Amino acid sequence: MQIYVCVKHVPDTAANIKVVGENGFDDAGCKFVANPYDEYGVEQAVQLVEKNGGEVIIVTLGKPAAVASIRAAMAMGAHRGILVTVEDQFVDSQITAKALAAAIGQDGKADLIFTGKGAVDTEGFQTLYRLAAAMNLPVVNEINKMDMADGKAIVGREIGGGARERIEVSLPCVLGATKGLNDPRYPKFPDIMKAKKKPVKEIAMADLGICADAPASELLKLEKVPERSGAKMLEGDVRQAVEELVRVLKEEEKVI
Amino acid sequence: MATIGVLIETEEGKVKETNFGVLTAARQTGSDTIIALLLDGSADNAKDVLGQYGAGKVVQVSVSSGDMSTSPDLAARALAAAIENFSLDALFGLASAIGRDLFARLAALKDLPLVSDCVAVDLAAKTVKKSHFSGKTTATIKLSAEVLLFALRPNAVEAVEAPTEAAVETFAAAVEDPGQVKVVETKKEAADSVDLTEAAVIVTGGRPIAKAENYKILEECAHLLGGTIGASRAAVDAGFAPHSMQVGQTGKTVSPRLYIGCGLSGSVQHFAGMKTSKVIVAINTDKDAPIFEKCDYGIVGDLFEVVPALTEVLKEKL
Numbered sequence: 107m108q109i110y111v112c113v114k115h116v117p118d119t120a121a122n123i124k125v126v127g128e129n130g131f132d133d134a135g136c137k138f139v140a141n142p143y144d145e146y147g148v149e150q151a152v153q154l155v156e157k158n159g160g161e162v163i164i165v166t167l168g169k170p171a172a173v174a175s176i177r178a179a180m181a182m183g184a185h186r187g188i189l190v191t192v193e194d195q196f197v198d199s200q201i202t203a204k205a206l207a208a209a210i211g212q213d214g215k216a217d218l219i220f221t222g223k224g225a226v227d228t229e230g231f232q233t234l235y236r237l238a239a240a241m242n243l244p245v246v247n248e249i250n251k252m253d254m255a256d257g258k259a260i261v262g263r264e265i266g267g268g269a270r271e272r273i274e275v276s277l278p279c280v281l282g283a284t285k286g287l288n289d290p291r292y293p294k295f296p297d298i299m300k301a302k303k304k305p306v307k308e309i310a311m312a313d314l315g316i317c318a319d320a321p322a323s324e325l326l327k328l329e330k331v332p333e334r335s336g337a338k339m340l341e342g343d344v345r346q347a348v349e350e351l352v353r354v355l356k357e358e359e360k361v362i
Numbered sequence: 363m364a365t366i367g368v369l370i371e372t373e374e375g376k377v378k379e380t381n382f383g384v385l386t387a388a389r390q391t392g393s394d395t396i397i398a399l400l401l402d403g404s405a406d407n408a409k410d411v412l413g414q415y416g417a418g419k420v421v422q423v424s425v426s427s428g429d430m431s432t433s434p435d436l437a438a439r440a441l442a443a444a445i446e447n448f449s450l451d452a453l454f455g456l457a458s459a460i461g462r463d464l465f466a467r468l469a470a471l472k473d474l475p476l477v478s479d480c481v482a483v484d485l486a487a488k489t490v491k492k493s494h495f496s497g498k499t500t501a502t503i504k505l506s507a508e509v510l511l512f513a514l515r516p517n518a519v520e521a522v523e524a525p526t527e528a529a530v531e532t533f534a535a536a537v538e539d540p541g542q543v544k545v546v547e548t549k550k551e552a553a554d555s556v557d558l559t560e561a562a563v564i565v566t567g568g569r570p571i572a573k574a575e576n577y578k579i580l581e582e583c584a585h586l587l588g589g590t591i592g593a594s595r596a597a598v599d600a601g602f603a604p605h606s607m608q609v610g611q612t613g614k615t616v617s618p619r620l621y622i623g624c625g626l627s628g629s630v631q632h633f634a635g636m637k638t639s640k641v642i643v644a645i646n647t648d649k650d651a652p653i654f655e656k657c658d659y660g661i662v663g664d665l666f667e668v669v670p671a672l673t674e675v676l677k678e679k680l
């Protein structure tokens with residue numbers, strides 16, 4: 107099987123984000139990781155190839171530093187990587203998807219494509235749908251269960267309120283992974299060393315014939331959300347504190 | 363003047379309350395032509411309540427062949443046809459599990475810009491606000507296209523009534539099911555459980571909840587507030603709650619009006635999933651617990667005493 111996994115290089119969710127200028131952030135000063143949801147996709151792909159044979163290829167669009175997330179995914183068992191390089195910090199999902207589709211199309215024939223359910227930096231929740239449309243493939247997102255039979259994938263997904271769906275989707279397809287699908291492995295030291303020698307092909311986005319001018323969605327402004335500055339403590343015995351809480355929530359905050 | 367469509371979600375045939383905030387947001391753009399679209403449920407039943415929130419027209423969308431409830435691609439195609447038929451300038455909806463999926467399918471199908479999980483829309487300026495970096499920053503995004511798609515974060519815009527007389531219409535979309543994605547089974551857990559991501563009030567129990575049964579204590583309190591219960595990863599990992607209840611970086615992202623955290627230390631990963639809540643209350647035995655640094659109101663005390671006391675007071679005062 108030839109399985110492609112789209113992995114985005116994103117700031118760690120625990121990292122502090124320092125806004126720079128109108129619509130940028132200090133990416134040199136913050137720790138980056140492979141998007142956590144994409145790791146479930148990597149693990150699933152590696153397990154499928156361990157069982158059925160084949161190759162797992164990581165595809166990333168980002169600045170040159172994003173190669174670190176490709177290496178991390180290769181340490182988990184992926185075979186090689188493709189890095190589509192851009193200069194911008196933010197590339198909108200319509201352009202990203204077209205570039206990812208072009209990079210995959212140019213590389214080979216996909217039996218399956220995994221992504222994460224969403225990127226934890228820009229929280230777009232759509233790139234995989236656009237990728238699927240660009241490649242004329244079906245797509246299912248937020249899968250936490252997967253089997254394959256009769257040329258189909260049978261996937262499970264949660265739809266809120268504890269409800270679950272079971273979905274049949276024809277292959278090849280694009281699947282967005284989320285927690286519950288598997289337990290992503292922690293690479294061991296020798297795997298990390300081996301990953302350094304695995305091939306990564308770099309392609310500039312412009313060389314894929316994708317134009318990044320005039321995006322349909324454009325980040326105008328990025329603003330820090332002010333942190334809460336500490337709680338107002340409600341004093342007294344339990345009964346007093348709770349009565350005061352109910353009063354404040356009702357009369358001042360008007361949330362109950 | 364813009365014509366705005368609002369996709370209405372129903373549950374067992376009833377209009378979900380979270381839709382009213384979406385109708386309000388659509389109205390607040392200044393548009394006086396709000397068309398509510400229903401793919402399920404019945405427009406006749408929904409007409410009065412949707413009119414209450416300013417929908418002048420309520421449209422029952424149907425397809426000639428296939429079943430939209432088991433084919434999200436068919437539903438997306440029907441919506442695309444409705445956008446064309448009613449010459450919509452924008453389509454609003456909910457960023458629920460179903461809504462997020464449907465809007466993304468529609469956006470990909472028509473190659474239109476979509477902002478999922480947005481919290482404020484300025485249609486005249488074509489700008490929209492949403493969270494970036496798990497609630498640490500707010501992004502303002504400029505859109506340029508003929509038709510714009512917005513899936514709003516549940517409860518982001520408070521519902522305000524604006525009664526009008528709604529007229530019911532039907533629209534039969536001439537679309538076909540590509541037939542590649544088929545929902546073969548839908549299983550519900552508890553019939554009355556409010557979806558965590560759409561709940562207006564959430565009461566969460568952390569590791570000290572100690573057993574699954576103890577969530578009943580929180581549930582009683584949450585029900586009085588019209589809300590539901592959540593859990594931290596520590597509680598989920600210990601087997602006290604299912605993963606569907608987990609809030610945080612690797613669980614659900616929620617944004618209720620009121621979030622009451624009971625026995626939570628206040629980890630960055632938990633806060634990544636709930637820091638955009640309007641009001642956060644913490645109950646913790648340790649007066650130095652980090653959560654008190656990043657919430658609005660705090661009570662130092664044992665959750666097994668404070669929560670039952672809160673339930674009592676709510677019974678008396680609500």
Ligand SMILES: Cc1cc2nc3c(=O)[nH]c(=O)nc-3n(C[C@H](O)[C@H](O)[C@H](O)COP(=O)(O)OP(=O)(O)OC[C@H]3O[C@@H](n4cnc5c(N)ncnc54)[C@H](O)[C@@H]3O)c2cc1C
Binds near residue numbers: 594596624627645648
């Ligand atoms: C990659 C990664 C992802 C993660 N994702 C998530 C996630 O999605 N969601 C999540 O929640 N966590 C997540 N975590 C875990 C997170 O770091 C914390 O470990 C976890 O949130 C702690 O849960 P807790 O607050 O319930 O428990 P604890 O940290 O153990 O805190 C319990 C608190 O309860 C107080 N307490 C004790 N007894 C009582 C009592 N009787 N009454 C009142 N208060 C009491 C204590 O003083 C303490 O402050 C993640 C961690 C990592 C590394």
Ligand SMILES: Nc1ncnc2c1ncn2[C@@H]1O[C@H](COP(=O)(O)O)[C@@H](O)[C@H]1O
Binds near residue numbers: 144230234
């Ligand atoms: N720049 C990128 N490079 C590689 N994969 C990406 C990129 N952006 C998005 N993706 C993939 O698409 C999924 C959804 O992203 P998003 O729509 O941005 O939330 C992510 O989980 C990734 O798997």
